[in-house]
Amino acid sequence: MLLTHRWSNPMLKPDFESGVRLGIGTFNLLLSALPSRVLKLLEFVGFQGDRKFGLQQLHMTVKMRGSLRHPLAILVCLAWNLIFNAVLGLGDVNLQECSNLLRMLLTDFPTSSLGLFFAGKYAEAKGDIHQAFDMFSKSIQNQSEWRPFHHPCFWELMFCHAFSGQWEEAAKYANLLFVENRWSKSSYAYLTACFLLAHEATGSSTVSIREKITQLMK
Numbered sequence: 001m002l003l004t005h006r007w008s009n010p011m012l013k014p015d016f017e018s019g020v021r022l023g024i025g026t027f028n029l030l031l032s033a034l035p036s037r038v039l040k041l042l043e044f045v046g047f048q049g050d051r052k053f054g055l056q057q058l059h060m061t062v063k064m065r066g067s068l069r070h071p072l073a074i075l076v077c078l079a080w081n082l083i084f085n086a087v088l089g090l091g092d093v094n095l096q097e098c099s100n101l102l103r104m105l106l107t108d109f110p111t112s113s114l115g116l117f118f119a120g121k122y123a124e125a126k127g128d129i130h131q132a133f134d135m136f137s138k139s140i141q142n143q144s145e146w147r148p149f150h151h152p153c154f155w156e157l158m159f160c161h162a163f164s165g166q167w168e169e170a171a172k173y174a175n176l177l178f179v180e181n182r183w184s185k186s187s188y189a190y191l192t193a194c195f196l197l198a199h200e201a202t203g204s205s206t207v208s209i210r211e212k213i214t215q216l217m218k
Contacts (some may be wrong), residue, residue: 018067018146021057026076028054033090055080062101074105075114082121098122113143120156132160158191167199178216189216 031039031049039049059079061073067162081098085091098170101120105115120135136153143149158173178188193216 014064014067015069018061018064018069018073021061021064022069022073023077025054025057025061025073027178029076029080029084033084033088062104065104071105071108074101077101078105080123082118086121086125092123095122095125098125111142113139113149115161116142117153117156118178120153124156124160129160129163133157134161145203147180151177158195162195167195167202171195171199193217 027048028048031042031047032051032054034042034049042049053185055077058073058077061067061069062077064070064073066147073078074126078098078101081093099122102115102119105112106119107114107202116135116139120132120139123129123131123135136157140153145211154173154176158170158177161167163171174192174195177183178185178192181188193213196213196216200213
């Protein structure tokens, strides 16, 4: 259709094409992330999860600057690198690609909370914790309409503070997640207690901290 259809308005073609490529690329990537046993079953009924093809389609969409799905393709590529690859271990993180993608995204949308979140993840992957602090904090500041989106930033800030040995700050963000997020109260309680114990080990022990730790571990 892309090769044969006559478009009444040439401006419509890149929007249509970018949508098709984004959908096909994302679908193939997500399928390729499934366990091989599940993927074989899906392939038996006609679905395929070709990771190389999926990335190729997404990269083609990224190059279609000005199209409707261009920024969405950037976000999917960033999520694949900085979450699926970095966190789930599905592959190597391409830091150079992430740098190029973030440059494009933040040039067009400098105050995007999602863009700033991924900029923080990128800084974290590079080991630049101070830059990560700055990006995650800006992501929180730039968006207040949807509070749950702050939670991924709290999670990342929690570990950034832990990496820096700032145990009290790490405990603060773990406790925020414990209070506000429903994913796993036990995990957040455990992390808060661990960070408070680490803070206590630095010589900052008080009766209130000890009582808080005891309460969390019940």
